[in-house]
Amino acid sequence: MKKTFKALLAAAMAFTLTACAGNSAKPADDTGSEKTVLDEIKERGYLIIGTEGNWSPWTYHDENTNELTGFDVEVGKEIAKALGVEARFEEAAWESLLAGVDSGRFDIICNGVGYTDERAQSYEFSDPYVYTRKVLIVAADNDTIKTFDDLKGKTTANSSGSTYAAIAEEYGAKVEYIDTFGETITLLTQGRIDATINSEVSYLDYMAQHPDAAIKIVDQSEGESVCYPVKKGETELCDAVNAALADLRSSGRLSELSEQFFGGDITNK
Numbered sequence: 001m002k003k004t005f006k007a008l009l010a011a012a013m014a015f016t017l018t019a020c021a022g023n024s025a026k027p028a029d030d031t032g033s034e035k036t037v038l039d040e041i042k043e044r045g046y047l048i049i050g051t052e053g054n055w056s057p058w059t060y061h062d063e064n065t066n067e068l069t070g071f072d073v074e075v076g077k078e079i080a081k082a083l084g085v086e087a088r089f090e091e092a093a094w095e096s097l098l099a100g101v102d103s104g105r106f107d108i109i110c111n112g113v114g115y116t117d118e119r120a121q122s123y124e125f126s127d128p129y130v131y132t133r134k135v136l137i138v139a140a141d142n143d144t145i146k147t148f149d150d151l152k153g154k155t156t157a158n159s160s161g162s163t164y165a166a167i168a169e170e171y172g173a174k175v176e177y178i179d180t181f182g183e184t185i186t187l188l189t190q191g192r193i194d195a196t197i198n199s200e201v202s203y204l205d206y207m208a209q210h211p212d213a214a215i216k217i218v219d220q221s222e223g224e225s226v227c228y229p230v231k232k233g234e235t236e237l238c239d240a241v242n243a244a245l246a247d248l249r250s251s252g253r254l255s256e257l258s259e260q261f262f263g264g265d266i267t268n269k
Contacts, residue, residue: 036234036237037231037234037237038234038240041083041237042083045086046080046085046088047076047079047083047086048090049080049087049106049108049110050089050090050106050108051091051092051097051111052091052092052093052111053068053089054091054179054180055070055180055202056202056206056209057070057071057205057261058072058111058112058199058261059071059072059111071260071261074257074260075248075254076089076108078244079244082240082243090105093159093179094111094179095160095161097111097113098123101123101231108229108230109229109230113226124231124234124235124238126238126241126242127242127245127246128225128269129226129228129249129267131268132201133199133200133220134163134198134199134220134221135198135217135221136148136151136196136217137195137196137216138188138195138216139188139191139214139216142218145218146218147219148167148197148219148221149171151172153174154172154173154194155175155176155192156168156176156193156195156197157193158177158184158197159177159178159179164197164198164199168196176193181198181206185210185213188215203217204263225269228241249267
């Protein structure tokens with residue numbers, strides 16, 4: 001009886017695994033080969049781009065028109081155009097973006113994603129398209145935090161799952177999780193957190209809009225490669241994105257968009 005039950009259980013488990021594998025397989029095209037995500041994108045006629053929509057100047061809503069714009073939004077449109085399809089943006093919280101690529105909800109993330117070796121184990125990354133520095137920001141009257149090493153035992157704020165939050169924790173800080181850079185600065189100026197780590201270009205953009213903000217940069221990292229992640233194994237899509245970026249770079253369009261949104265060309269290391 002026990003042997004019969006074990007045999008039935010093993011058969012059921014084998015069927016379940018086979019069914020899952022069958023459901024995840026892509027349908028074959030006319031040649032009998034499996035379709036890639038790139039094939040599916042071209043057939044459906046649009047590229048699904050995951051983005052936050054609340055991180056200026058990367059991806060945000062214009063305060064006058066409420067239209068989604070930003071450096072990554074405009075580059076995303078150019079990539080879709082190069083693929084011969086339209087761009088369709090879906091907004092989500094930062095911590096949901098990478099998971100959205102895993103699940104197939106998004107084809108690509110256009111949201112200032114920094115390259116890390118750890119992330120590269122789980123996703124295909126495009127070639128770097130801009131290079132940014134991480135900066136340590138404190139209140140203007142703060143004289144106790146001068147370097148990243150001074151974060152031990154302090155409180156910072158960042159998006160959950162971001163490289164900025166991970167770095168703060170590595171330096172021994174407690175991280176409060178928030179959604180936007182604006183919320184972070186509010187917490188900082190109110191004295192509810194001690195510091196924050198973020199992108200230098202986000203800081204400069206914020207200061208351009210709020211020149212009287214009582215905050216300052218006290219430390220910074222070396223340049224970081226920013227890339228576009230797609231699902232692991234989708235090398236055809238990654239290659240197509242790289243080809244589009246190469247064309248944007250050689251035509252000067254990438255530099256033009258960088259100047260427009262960042263106030264300078266950060267497309268070269």
